[in-house]
Amino acid sequence: MAQHPIILGIETSCDETAAAIVSADKRVLAHALWSQVDAHAVYGGVVPEIAARAHVDHLDHLIRQALSQADMQLCDVDAIAATAGPGLIGGVMVGVVTAKAMALGAGKPFIAVNHLEGHALSPRLTADIAFPYLLLLVSGGHCQLLVVKGVGRYHRLGSTIDDAAGEAFDKTAKLLGLGYPGGPAIELAARSGDPKRFSLPRPLTNKPGCNFSFSGLKTAVRRAAEALESEQGGVHDRDLCDLAASTQAAIGDCLINRTKHAIAQYLEDYAPKAPALVVAGGVAANETLRQRLTGLAQDHGLAFYAPPLWLCTDNGAMIAWAGMERFQIGQSDPLDSPARPRWPLDETAPPLYGHGQKGAKA
Incomplete structure (x- = not known):
């Protein structure tokens, strides 16, 4: 393991396609994002099918862009993290399948990140919060x-x-x-x-x-x-x-x-x-x-x-950082980890307004 581990993070849970690379010393080495706002604005909200297709169209080149921006190759990162839920399942699957394929091909650990944990831990990327x-x-x-x-x-x-x-x-x-x-x-x-x-x-x-x-x-x-x-x-x-x-x-x-x-x-x-x-x-x-x-x-x-304004909305850096926090305590996930449309942070809390075969609403 490098002195300062490096994580590649992928975010595709809704209408932002993003990839980022962060290091354990809280440096954002690269951040690439494609916003789908224009594609959804005509409908006044996010259309899941359009979002999923846009992730397919843009994720690969965003990952290449992030690696180029950081002057790295895939073999230089220590693990690959991706949002595995909750979110629009079509988009989540695009990011998860891509991350798993890269992890398998490069022989790197895969980390399935809860999108909400990405938000929850994001302030620790820019501040020391106990x-x-x-x-x-x-x-x-x-x-x-x-x-x-x-x-x-x-x-x-x-x-x-x-x-x-x-x-x-x-x-x-x-x-x-x-x-x-x-x-x-x-x-x-x-x-x-x-x-x-x-x-x-x-x-x-x-x-x-x-x-x-x-x-x-x-x-x-x-x-x-x-x-x-x-x-x-x-x-x-x-x-x-x-x-x-x-x-x-x-x-x-x-x-x-x-x-x-x-x-x-x-x-x-x-x-x-x-x-x-x-x-x-x-x-x-x-x-x-x-x-x-x-x-x-x-x-x-x-x-x-x-967090700074750019870190509030969906982005790859928060997913990479959540992956980093987990990686540093020795956690990773098997390649058969599922994509999850529902995934509460507190899984012991009872659902407030809905529970189905896919679990409690987040």
Whole structure:
């Protein structure tokens, strides 16, 4: 093993095709990414079949690009990591099969990475964060509060009982005609809007616990837009900005309220020596949310960490780093490891809203 192990990471779980190479001393040696935003924008959301075909078309040359950027050959890496779930199964299979073939051909270990663990551990790539830390994992498909006790060791404190916060952003943006992806579009429109104009619900914020709910919020936004159509014959630009600002404020209030509850439980149950609040996932790129979480952490005596913006959305570096964390404690996976459409981080926690043959929803 090299003095500083090197891992190649592959990400194909949704609509980003990515490959990256990282070293154990936290250097990103290469990072190649193909965004499929333009291909899906016309549909207002991700089309699984289009996503899977795009991964097939672009993954090989992205891997070659990453190796070239790092001035390496495949034999120079110590292991190959790939997202093995959760995600759109067609895309996940593209990355997993590619990584397995490369691992077999080059005689390298294969590491099956949980996509959520990629997000959960990504802040440790750019900062020294000690376990256990409190994590708000918030993205288009996931909204959870977890205590990260160590690599592969997670305790879920709360999750969404219906939709994720990122999905609420995306569907609100689609409803208002603001474009795709919805999160950045809502954030941009909200900058010139009045967050207090529309009275939108804050589901579950008057209840104990750490669970989230966002489906009622989306319904309320739709009804507000319909009322404007009825009253004034249309939704004007000022209305759109105010609705965007009101939506962002409501989602933020829900996230802050639930995280506040989680902080109390985290401090009581774990009494960490270096308490920290970490946010990760695509919605973690929202600057307003980052500012509010920074203040919340300061109010409770916690350090606050958020990955750089490029590391919040899906990328290969976070998968490579999660693979690195596992590789350094001697873990790897057999080549018959499955691709998994569902794969909760805390597999001991009961499913909140769905369980089938493929397992609990993440």
